[in-house]
Amino acid sequence: MKRLLLFTISLALLLAGCAPKGPQPLTVLTHDSFSVSENLINQFESENNVKVTFVKGGDAGSVLNKAILSKDAPLADVLYGVDNTFLSRALDAGIYSPYQAAALADIPAEFKLDPQNRALPVDYGDVCINYDKSYFATRNLPVPQSFSDLTKPEYKGLLVVEDPSTSSPGLAFLLATIARYGDGFQDFWRQLKDNDVTVVDSWETAYYTNFSASSGHGPQPMVVSYGSSPAAEVVFADPPVSESPTASLVSDGMCFRQIEFAGILKGTHNRALAEKFIDFMLSKSFQEDMPLQMFVFPVIPNAVLPAVFVKNTQIPTSPATLDPAIIAAKRDAWIQGWNSVMNP
Amino acid sequence: MTRRARNWLAPTLFLLLFFFYPLVRVLLLSLRPEFGALPALAALPEFLKVLQFTFFQAILSTLLTLLVGVPIAYLFSHFDFYGKPILRALTAVPFMLPTVVVAAGFNALLGPRGWVNLALMGAFNLSIPPITFVGTLSAILIAHVFYNTTIVIRLVGNSWAQLDPRLGHAARVLGADSITVLRRITLPLLRPSFLAAALLVFLFDFTSFGVILLLGGPQFRTLEVEIYIQALQFLNLPAAAVLSMIQLLCTLVFSILYTRVVTQAVVPLNPRSASMNIRPARTMREKVFVSAASIFIILLFVLPMAALPARSIVHLEPDRGERGNFQPALTLNNYRELTINRLGSVFYVPPVEAVRNSLAYATITVILALLLGFPAASALARPARLERIIDPFLMLPLGASAVTLGLGYILAFNRWLYAPLLVPLAHTTLALPFVIRSLQPALASIPQRLRDAAAVLGASPGQVWRSVDLPIITRAVAAAGVFAFTVSLGEFGATSMLARPENPTMTTAIARFLSQPGGLNYGQAMAMATILLVVTTTAILVIEKIRLPGSGEF
Numbered sequence: 025m026k027r028l029l030l031f032t033i034s035l036a037l038l039l040a041g042c043a044p045k046g047p048q049p050l051t052v053l054t055h056d057s058f059s060v061s062e063n064l065i066n067q068f069e070s071e072n073n074v075k076v077t078f079v080k081g082g083d084a085g086s087v088l089n090k091a092i093l094s095k096d097a098p099l100a101d102v103l104y105g106v107d108n109t110f111l112s113r114a115l116d117a118g119i120y121s122p123y124q125a126a127a128l129a130d131i132p133a134e135f136k137l138d139p140q141n142r143a144l145p146v147d148y149g150d151v152c153i154n155y156d157k158s159y160f161a162t163r164n165l166p167v168p169q170s171f172s173d174l175t176k177p178e179y180k181g182l183l184v185v186e187d188p189s190t191s192s193p194g195l196a197f198l199l200a201t202i203a204r205y206g207d208g209f210q211d212f213w214r215q216l217k218d219n220d221v222t223v224v225d226s227w228e229t230a231y232y233t234n235f236s237a238s239s240g241h242g243p244q245p246m247v248v249s250y251g252s253s254p255a256a257e258v259v260f261a262d263p264p265v266s267e268s269p270t271a272s273l274v275s276d277g278m279c280f281r282q283i284e285f286a287g288i289l290k291g292t293h294n295r296a297l298a299e300k301f302i303d304f305m306l307s308k309s310f311q312e313d314m315p316l317q318m319f320v321f322p323v324i325p326n327a328v329l330p331a332v333f334v335k336n337t338q339i340p341t342s343p344a345t346l347d348p349a350i351i352a353a354k355r356d357a358w359i360q361g362w363n364s365v366m367n368p
Numbered sequence: 369m370t371r372r373a374r375n376w377l378a379p380t381l382f383l384l385l386f387f388f389y390p391l392v393r394v395l396l397l398s399l400r401p402e403f404g405a406l407p408a409l410a411a412l413p414e415f416l417k418v419l420q421f422t423f424f425q426a427i428l429s430t431l432l433t434l435l436v437g438v439p440i441a442y443l444f445s446h447f448d449f450y451g452k453p454i455l456r457a458l459t460a461v462p463f464m465l466p467t468v469v470v471a472a473g474f475n476a477l478l479g480p481r482g483w484v485n486l487a488l489m490g491a492f493n494l495s496i497p498p499i500t501f502v503g504t505l506s507a508i509l510i511a512h513v514f515y516n517t518t519i520v521i522r523l524v525g526n527s528w529a530q531l532d533p534r535l536g537h538a539a540r541v542l543g544a545d546s547i548t549v550l551r552r553i554t555l556p557l558l559r560p561s562f563l564a565a566a567l568l569v570f571l572f573d574f575t576s577f578g579v580i581l582l583l584g585g586p587q588f589r590t591l592e593v594e595i596y597i598q599a600l601q602f603l604n605l606p607a608a609a610v611l612s613m614i615q616l617l618c619t620l621v622f623s624i625l626y627t628r629v630v631t632q633a634v635v636p637l638n639p640r641s642a643s644m645n646i647r648p649a650r651t652m653r654e655k656v657f658v659s660a661a662s663i664f665i666i667l668l669f670v671l672p673m674a675a676l677p678a679r680s681i682v683h684l685e686p687d688r689g690e691r692g693n694f695q696p697a698l699t700l701n702n703y704r705e706l707t708i709n710r711l712g713s714v715f716y717v718p719p720v721e722a723v724r725n726s727l728a729y730a731t732i733t734v735i736l737a738l739l740l741g742f743p744a745a746s747a748l749a750r751p752a753r754l755e756r757i758i759d760p761f762l763m764l765p766l767g768a769s770a771v772t773l774g775l776g777y778i779l780a781f782n783r784w785l786y787a788p789l790l791v792p793l794a795h796t797t798l799a800l801p802f803v804i805r806s807l808q809p810a811l812a813s814i815p816q817r818l819r820d821a822a823a824v825l826g827a828s829p830g831q832v833w834r835s836v837d838l839p840i841i842t843r844a845v846a847a848a849g850v851f852a853f854t855v856s857l858g859e860f861g862a863t864s865m866l867a868r869p870e871n872p873t874m875t876t877a878i879a880r881f882l883s884q885p886g887g888l889n890y891g892q893a894m895a896m897a898t899i900l901l902v903v904t905t906t907a908i909l910v911i912e913k914i915r916l917p918g919s920g921e922f
Contacts, residue, residue: 059713082600190586226581226582238885238890243481253885257885260889262702262705317711359602
């Protein structure tokens with residue numbers, strides 16, 4: 025009896041060792057706006073014998089908070105969604121493990137903000153003012169060409185912006201004005217306030233309640249939104265339209281470039297698979313899938329943009345940028361400064 | 369173990385594990401020196417202003433809610449009229465609508481391009497919209513009334529319906545007029561449920577977040593908004609922790625005040641069957657009251673939300689931007705679009721699945737909250753020293769910041785965070801104070817004499833419970849169940865922090881649609897919001913129809 029038991033157990037163990045391994049699990053923590061085509065993920069999973077689980081953790085700040093809080097026992101293997109405004113904070117917290125991906129060699133230097141490759145750039149987007157084309161056309165009003173134009177009387181009350189304390193595009197727009205005016209940004213905002221700028225809490229409110237060219241049919245024809253929003257208006261138009269009803273103001277310095285990063289979390293048990301996933305995110309197929317899924321732009325130079333993007337988006341030639349370390353150091357003070365002008 | 373201790377065991381353990389433990393962990397961690405200095409203390413004057421505004425708007429909102437809610441409670445507890453069940457259900461629907469949806473509805477009605485302003489501009493040939501709603505304190509107050517009146521209606525209305533009318537009749541026979549009856553008999557008897565409603569409404573207004581942000585705008589800052597900004601924008605956890613503790617302390621103080629006042633106020637009387645109090649309107653004055661109150665309910669509760677279904681089936685394109693040239697056309701395209709995964713995204717949510725997930729979470733929450741809340745409410749109905757100490761702590765989940773709690777869950781549960789069961793458990797934590805507060809006045813109102821009489825006649829404790837307690841508290845159990853259900857369905861903060869993308873709920877789906885531009889996204893958000901409205905109204909009607917055997921006319 026005993027010998028039979030021993031024999032069965034050994035046989036079971038042997039068979040278990042020889043059985044084909046089931047898919048390995050891989051967990052990716054992302055922000056809420058993350059999206060990817062189902063067939064791409066399926067392809068990745070079958071090629072690498074892996075089961076990918078996505079965990080959405082809120083917006084960029086929320087996701088970063090979660091990653092920092094769970095540093096000692098990471099919630100996931102890969103973290104995607106930290107952008108350049110939070111980058112310094114993320115790097116200082118030491119949540120990433122460096123990875124020298126092969127694809128990095130082709131990515132332009134302007135995106136590689138971390139020389140140690142702990143956070144690798146995956147996509148970028150521009151926060152720009154979107155304007156309602158027909159509003160300006162019917163009134164024969166020229167669109168503003170610079171920030172100082174926004175303070176002119178013909179644009180009084182036409183702009184809606186978001187609060188930088190509660191909105192990521194709001195913060196990006198504030199940073200763009202700081203990149204332009206430096207410490208004098210408060211004077212500019214005072215002039216904007218005198219010119220009846222509307223401030224709301226979030227992008228959703230600004231776009232769907234205040235913006236005139238969205239389905240909300242609001243009162244303001246200019247809104248701080250994304251450079252890709254005009255393309256989204258075409259993709260999601262009902263009934264279909266041939267060209268976008270909106271466009272972006274992309275004069276020098278009027279847009280702020282947001283770059284989003286991914287990285288392998290320190291302490292992961294799936295290092296090899298995590299590396300493969302990062303390579304997958306930097307691969308041509310993923311990068312070309314991103315525009316229509318997340319409405320962001322690819323960082324690798326040979327990715328082809330979809331036609332609707334080529335036709336309807338305007339990519340700024342020199343967007344505003346700021347050093348992530350300076351953003352991290354002065355962000356709080358800048359937001360307080362903005363608050364003291366706008367909510368005295 | 370004594371019966372009393374046994375009653376408290378399950379709810380206390382539950383709250384300890386799913387509320388106090390995560391909370392303590394995040395607070396302790398945030399106050400560690402390595403997370404940076406405590407700049408919160410340095411900026412204290414700023415926070416005092418925030419605290420002051422939080423109290424101010426909460427007190428004002430609560431008073432307004434009581435003012436609006438008490439007459440409506442009177443309406444529902446005394447009169448029968450055409451359309452009553454559905455009007456009653458509709459007053460509860462706002463409670464579970466996510467703020468994004470409510471803000472959209474109010475904007476559609478009262479915004480710069482809302483119906484009211486468009487009508488006024490057309491009628492009086494104005495060029496700028498005369499009514500400014502969004503961005504004002506009135507918007508915050510009205511939205512709070514919109515959200516929370518159902519609490520007053522249910523808690524106060526239920527006990528009012530079961531008041532013994534003979535006391536009032538006796539007073540009249542002795543010469544009292546109706547004002548005196550109201551003042552000296554009705555209101556004192558209603559005090560426990562009135563105070564319970566006032567406390568719940570106040571706590572909700574105190575910790576209000578979405579309404580302040582979306583309808584108030586950036587110049588209004590409450591504690592909860594400040595905690596959110598400090599934690600998630602500035603990543604300043606120490607400041608957020610200090611604010612959370614202040615918030616919890618205020619909640620505790622108010623809960624203690626409540627327990628002190630309410631234990632003196634409970635007067636057990638024979639609860640009557642509601643049918644003794646409810647009847648159709650007879651006199652002209654009563655008929656006018658019923659009609660006026662019904663119209664008011666429709667104006668306040670139905671009209672703001674009517675915009676959502678309207679926008680989900682109406683085409684307002686294509687001449688966007690050219691005002692006045694709308695080509696309205698009815699379409700079901702948005703609903704059709706919900707079922708299509710147009711971009712092949714891996715995160716596509718079939719609407720049926722979203723509805724199913726929301727309902728599943730809500731059902732589990734109701735069952736758990738009732739199972740845990742019932743023993744606690746029973747113990748509280750006969751308070752001894754133990755109850756007086758525990759009672760205030762039971763309200764704390766309502767006063768805790770969702771952000772802080774969410775971060776605490778990450779620390780406490782780590783990878784267990786992905787367990788789907790954690791979402792209804794989090795919802796139960798929020799629903800438990802509600803359930804307890806709803807059941808407690810009802811349980812306290814059961815006269816011990818009735819129970820003793822049944823026992824003397826030979827009933828076992830179980831039979832006593834089934835034949836005496838249960839029929840009397842059926843309405844309260846239904847109300848508690850409805851609250852738990854609506855808290856779960858409308859919960860967004862904790863759900864978005866805990867839910868896996870594969871198990872989306874209706875509210876997270878709506879938020880996803882509204883986070884991208886495009887007519888189809890907006891239309892689908894409206895369509896999903898309409899589905900949410902229909903599902904929740906139906907569910908409430910169903911729950912209220914549940915009558916346990918033997919509860920008869922109660």
